[in-house]
Amino acid sequence: MFPFKTSIQFDRKSNQALYLQLSNQIIQLIKSQKLAPNTRLPGSRTLAEQLHVHRKTIVACYDELLLQGWIESIPKKGTYVHRNLPVLHQQKLKDDEVFGVNNNADFSFYKSSILPKIPTEKREDFMYLNDGISDTRLTPIDEIARTYRNVSSKKMIYEHLSYGSTYGNGTLRNVLVEYLNSTRGLNITKENVLITRGSQMGIWLSAKLLLQKEDVIVVGNTNYVSADFTFLNQQVKLERVSVDKNGLVTDDIEKLCKRHQIKAVYVTSHHHHPTTVTLSAKRRIHLLNLAQHYNFAIIEDDYDYDFNYNHAPILPLASHDTNGNVIYIGSVCKTVAPVFRVGYLIASKDFVDEAAKLRGYVDRQGDALLELTFASFIKSGDLDRHIRKVMKIHQQRRDLFCKLLNDELGGFFQFETPIGGMAVWIKLHPDYSWDTISEAARKHRLEIGDWRQYDAAKLGHNSIRIGFATYNEEEIYELIKRLKHAITSTL
Ligand SMILES: Cc1ncc(COP(=O)(O)O)c(C=O)c1O
Numbered sequence: 001m002f003p004f005k006t007s008i009q010f011d012r013k014s015n016q017a018l019y020l021q022l023s024n025q026i027i028q029l030i031k032s033q034k035l036a037p038n039t040r041l042p043g044s045r046t047l048a049e050q051l052h053v054h055r056k057t058i059v060a061c062y063d064e065l066l067l068q069g070w071i072e073s074i075p076k077k078g079t080y081v082h083r084n085l086p087v088l089h090q091q092k093l094k095d096d097e098v099f100g101v102n103n104n105a106d107f108s109f110y111k112s113s114i115l116p117k118i119p120t121e122k123r124e125d126f127m128y129l130n131d132g133i134s135d136t137r138l139t140p141i142d143e144i145a146r147t148y149r150n151v152s153s154k155k156m157i158y159e160h161l162s163y164g165s166t167y168g169n170g171t172l173r174n175v176l177v178e179y180l181n182s183t184r185g186l187n188i189t190k191e192n193v194l195i196t197r198g199s200q201m202g203i204w205l206s207a208k209l210l211l212q213k214e215d216v217i218v219v220g221n222t223n224y225v226s227a228d229f230t231f232l233n234q235q236v237k238l239e240r241v242s243v244d245k246n247g248l249v250t251d252d253i254e255k256l257c258k259r260h261q262i263k264a265v266y267v268t269s270h271h272h273h274p275t276t277v278t279l280s281a282k283r284r285i286h287l288l289n290l291a292q293h294y295n296f297a298i299i300e301d302d303y304d305y306d307f308n309y310n311h312a313p314i315l316p317l318a319s320h321d322t323n324g325n326v327i328y329i330g331s332v333c334k335t336v337a338p339v340f341r342v343g344y345l346i347a348s349k350d351f352v353d354e355a356a357k358l359r360g361y362v363d364r365q366g367d368a369l370l371e372l373t374f375a376s377f378i379k380s381g382d383l384d385r386h387i388r389k390v391m392k393i394h395q396q397r398r399d400l401f402c403k404l405l406n407d408e409l410g411g412f413f414q415f416e417t418p419i420g421g422m423a424v425w426i427k428l429h430p431d432y433s434w435d436t437i438s439e440a441a442r443k444h445r446l447e448i449g450d451w452r453q454y455d456a457a458k459l460g461h462n463s464i465r466i467g468f469a470t471y472n473e474e475e476i477y478e479l480i481k482r483l484k485h486a487i488t489s490t491l
Helices: 018-031 044-051 055-068 141-152 155-161 170-183 199-210 225-232 250-259 281-294 349-359 368-379 382-409 434-443 451-455 473-489
Strands: 071-074 078-081 193-196 216-220 237-241 262-267 297-301 326-331 343-346 413-415 423-428 463-467
Touching (some): 044 055, 055 071, 141 368, 170 193, 170 368, 193 199, 193 349, 199 225, 199 262, 199 297, 199 343, 216 225, 216 250, 225 237, 237 250, 250 262, 250 281, 368 382, 382 423, 382 473, 434 451, 434 473
Parallel strands (some): 216 237, 216 262, 262 297
Antiparallel strands (some): 326 343, 413 423
8 A cells, every 4th residue: 555644744834725735745646656547545534544634635635636637536446546647757857946947948939149138136235327217216106106096996997907908098098198299299199199018118019010021220320229129129120320419310311211211210319319419400300301201110219208407308200290200109117117117109090000909919908007097197297296306306416427427537538418318428538448447346336237238330439328317416426436446446
C-alpha cells in the first residue's frame, strides 16, 4: 500500500482547505508517477484514519480529483488513479527555479531586435537624470482621489463598469472637445477624438496605421527616441532632417518629398524633443503646405504643451489644419503624473475610426472610471489650477537649475535656458565625454542614463537632455554637486 501517511503533509495554518491541500499533493504524486495509473486508492474511512482528518475531507478530495479526471471510481471495486493518464514529461528544474517560472520558454517566439528594453530598476540612494518629467510629489492626488470617489459613487456608474466604447469614455471625449478647442484653438467634434492610454499609445497606433515595411517617415536628426523605435519597429525607412534653433528644417523635408514618397513626419513642434526649440511660424506653415501638397501625415506630439514660462503656449499645427493632415497627440501624463494613463489622439474621423478599431485589439478599452475622473477634473477647472500652480514651481526650478549649471559648471557646458517644458538641452565641451563622466557619476551615486540615445544619427553633438522639474531646490543643489564632483574627478 502506498505510504500516504509519510507522503502527505498538511499545513493547518494555511488558508487553503485541507481537502484541496490533499488533492494537490495527490496530483503531484500522480504526475511524478509515484502513484501510477490504475493504483487503487484507500477507502475514505481508511485514509481519513491514516491522515488524522475527517472522512468528509477525503470524500471532498476524491470528488475533486474525480471531477478533474485524475482518478476514477469503479463500481463495487473502489477508487483508482485513472488508468488512461498519459505520463507527463516534466523537465527537472534547476535548484533556483520554482515550478511554473522556468526561465526559458519551450517554444519559439519573436524577439524584437529593434525595441530596446525600457529600464525600470532604480537604486534608492541614487539620483537619476531624466529627460523632463514632473515631480510626482506635486501631483494633486487628493483632488484626483476625491474626484474618483465622487464619480464612482454616482448611480449611473454601473454602466461604465462593463465593456464600453473602444473610442474611450464619451464624457471625456466631449470635455476634451471643449477643452482642446478653447485652449489649443482646435476645431474638432467628438468624432475626432480617440482616448488613449497616454501619448505613446497614440504614437504606436499612428505608426501601425500609417507605416509598413520600407515606407518613409521623417524625423529630426535628434528625436524622441521612443518614437524612433516605434516607427523603426514597422521596418520603415527613417529619414532624418536637421534641427536648428527654429525646429525641424522644413526645406530639407521638401527636398526629401521631391525624392521619395513620404508617409509621415513626426514633430514635437512646441518644444522639440530633445533640443527644446520651438518650430517657427514660418516652418509650421511650410510643413502644413508640404503635407497638403504631398499628402503625408504630420504626427504632432504635443507632449508638454502646458508649461511655458516666457510666453503663452503656441497653438499646435493641428489648430491650423483644415485639410486633415495632422494627427494631434497629447496626454495628462506629463502635466499631472505619468501613472495616469489618459491621453488622446485627435485626427480626421476616418483615421480615428480605424485607430479605435485597432486599439480594441491590443487594449479593449481604457479605464472608464479614470477617464470620467479626468473629465470632471478638467471641466471643474482643477486641471488648469494645477497647471498654474506647478508652472510657478517649475519656473523657479528651471531658474535655479540653469543658474547653478552656469555658475558651477559653466566651463563645461553650453546651453540655452528653455522657454518652456521641463528639461534643458546641454552641450558638453568637446574636450570631455559623457561616457567618462557617466562612469564617474555612478561613483557619486548619480545615474546619467543612456546619453547615446540623444545622438542616434551619430552627429557627435555631445549633448544630452536633463530634466529639472522633478527635483526640489535642495535636490537641484545636490544634483549639481554630484555632477560637478563627477566631472572634476575625470580631469
Ligand atoms: C516627446 C514625448 N512624447 C511622448 C511621450 C510619452 O508620453 P506618455 O506618458 O503620455 O505616453 C514622452 C514621454 O516621455 C515624450 O517625452
